[in-house]
Amino acid sequence: MCAAKTTEVGTSILTNRYDNKGTAFTAEERQALAIRGRLPPRVETLDEQVARCLDQLRSFDKPINKYQFLATLHTANTTLYYALILASVEDSLPIIYTPTVGEACQKFGNIFFRERGMYIHSQYKGMIHELLEESCYKDVDVIVITDGSRILGLGDLGANGMGISIGKCSLYVVGGGVHPKRILPVCLDAGTNNESLRNSLHYLGTRTERLPEEEFYGILDEFMDAVKRVWPGAVVQFEDFSNNHCFDMLTRYQEKYRCFNDDIQGTGAVVSAGFLNAVRVTGKPVTDHKIVVFGAGSAAVGVALAIADLAVRLSDGKITKEEVIKTFYLVDTKGLVTNTRGDKLAAHKIALARTDIAAEDNAKFTTLEDVVKNIKPTALLGLGGVGPVFTEDIIRFVSSYCERPIIFPLSNPSSKSEVIPSDAYLWSNGKAIIASGSPFAGIEVNGTFCKPSQGNNMYIFPGIGMGCALAKPTYIPDSVIVTASARLYDLLTPEMLAAGALYPSITEIREISSHIATAVIMESQRLGLTTVELPKEYDALLAVVKESMWQAEYPNKQ
Numbered sequence: 001m002c003a004a005k006t007t008e009v010g011t012s013i014l015t016n017r018y019d020n021k022g023t024a025f026t027a028e029e030r031q032a033l034a035i036r037g038r039l040p041p042r043v044e045t046l047d048e049q050v051a052r053c054l055d056q057l058r059s060f061d062k063p064i065n066k067y068q069f070l071a072t073l074h075t076a077n078t079t080l081y082y083a084l085i086l087a088s089v090e091d092s093l094p095i096i097y098t099p100t101v102g103e104a105c106q107k108f109g110n111i112f113f114r115e116r117g118m119y120i121h122s123q124y125k126g127m128i129h130e131l132l133e134e135s136c137y138k139d140v141d142v143i144v145i146t147d148g149s150r151i152l153g154l155g156d157l158g159a160n161g162m163g164i165s166i167g168k169c170s171l172y173v174v175g176g177g178v179h180p181k182r183i184l185p186v187c188l189d190a191g192t193n194n195e196s197l198r199n200s201l202h203y204l205g206t207r208t209e210r211l212p213e214e215e216f217y218g219i220l221d222e223f224m225d226a227v228k229r230v231w232p233g234a235v236v237q238f239e240d241f242s243n244n245h246c247f248d249m250l251t252r253y254q255e256k257y258r259c260f261n262d263d264i265q266g267t268g269a270v271v272s273a274g275f276l277n278a279v280r281v282t283g284k285p286v287t288d289h290k291i292v293v294f295g296a297g298s299a300a301v302g303v304a305l306a307i308a309d310l311a312v313r314l315s316d317g318k319i320t321k322e323e324v325i326k327t328f329y330l331v332d333t334k335g336l337v338t339n340t341r342g343d344k345l346a347a348h349k350i351a352l353a354r355t356d357i358a359a360e361d362n363a364k365f366t367t368l369e370d371v372v373k374n375i376k377p378t379a380l381l382g383l384g385g386v387g388p389v390f391t392e393d394i395i396r397f398v399s400s401y402c403e404r405p406i407i408f409p410l411s412n413p414s415s416k417s418e419v420i421p422s423d424a425y426l427w428s429n430g431k432a433i434i435a436s437g438s439p440f441a442g443i444e445v446n447g448t449f450c451k452p453s454q455g456n457n458m459y460i461f462p463g464i465g466m467g468c469a470l471a472k473p474t475y476i477p478d479s480v481i482v483t484a485s486a487r488l489y490d491l492l493t494p495e496m497l498a499a500g501a502l503y504p505s506i507t508e509i510r511e512i513s514s515h516i517a518t519a520v521i522m523e524s525q526r527l528g529l530t531t532v533e534l535p536k537e538y539d540a541l542l543a544v545v546k547e548s549m550w551q552a553e554y555p556n557k558q
């Protein structure tokens, strides 16, 4: 190769995030690539690079600066980024994911410096197929798409929502072992109704109001169709779409494409597994519980229906979905959701509306406090995204008549949590059984250390995506999601449950995801939906799944 050509190759490798090894290029590689003078003299192993970068990461005080450091690393040396995260899961997930990813989305324009995904917007109408074809992404397995209309509990963040697609895609690699080149974060920039964002100096999205329905679906239809043609093996994860679209989108696309909604189905699958394990701790069957669900959006309704589906599945048909649904008391901004309240309920709330409240009694249930006082629930699920509504009064009241109240403050990020778990442990005198959406510290109460589990959809979506990427089912029916949830439920051993956990440790995320993926594939095989031949027996399939997981290692030779 002539010298100029070699220098070109060397430069392109150094600037290619996927191929770059930085200081890990050996002397021979540096010579062959003509990059000898372009790196510091010391040659490091990947482990040494990880140790150095971990020290750098820890030198930042503010989580947002840690996020910026990791984002830089991601775009400079992707292998090192993932090796670092895998070596420090408990430290780094709260940075690249909830809660810090929420702040990163809010400040996206201020901290943006390099692209990490694709943007689709209305100017590209009619050209989306071309746009995907011309991208650097070749064999995509997993796409996470958001329109930023409801990012975590932070509301409409427009094109800043790209941060959440990036975070979820990173977890596909960390948790699901999907190859970093085969994930694709996408932002559907459909405008934003957040006026202050539209007017802010550094906002990088289109500065228009959200698209009317027809245009919104026009562009999304085109995107889904283009994905199927350009990357027929890909699974599409819908993330943080607002309530006015997310349910309809699922109806529109679920059977036509390989896709799922992480907030309705992923959160539902994870929370139902943890919740039904919490129910085991209470010693009472789920049908004896009274479950107040605060919030009535995608995650809230998804969770309630998923609990019902999983409870039916685990009971082998001994209980019915209707019996479980009767245990729910859904609370929205107007109070208890009932069919006698006198307003027109959004379609997704109807299945959960109480039918046993006389019209004149609705006045007794207009706030969360009223509902709790009058219903005396044994479980509180928080999915409202509005912050600390499970007050000291409420927690003390519930703990006064309930032996082991189940308290799940599930809204993200931490600032939107319905209660700080350590407070809930104190106010309940250590009786509460808690899982939160974001990670929180534990606390000692009466000599026992109480630590909340993290009931976050990251326990499920990497496994679902991974399983679908391998077996390529034509679509993802609900029963595949319930199977994934049942598998997560079973992964909690009696010892873990006795130690107070509702989920296995998140440090085991790869192991967990490999089991979820295996269960997803087996159910898809049972339904005759898979298009790739894979073993039919659990252990053999699990071995294939594990074998296919990408490891954060440099290739031997460049």
Ligand SMILES: O=C([O-])CC(=O)C(=O)O
Pocket: 098, 151, 152, 153, 240, 262, 263, 267, 411, 412, 437, 456, 457
């Ligand atoms: O991203 C998370 O941590 C969980 C989630 O999907 C949400 O809160 O919308």
Ligand SMILES: [Mg+2]
Pocket: 152, 239, 240, 262, 263
């Ligand atoms: Mg979400």
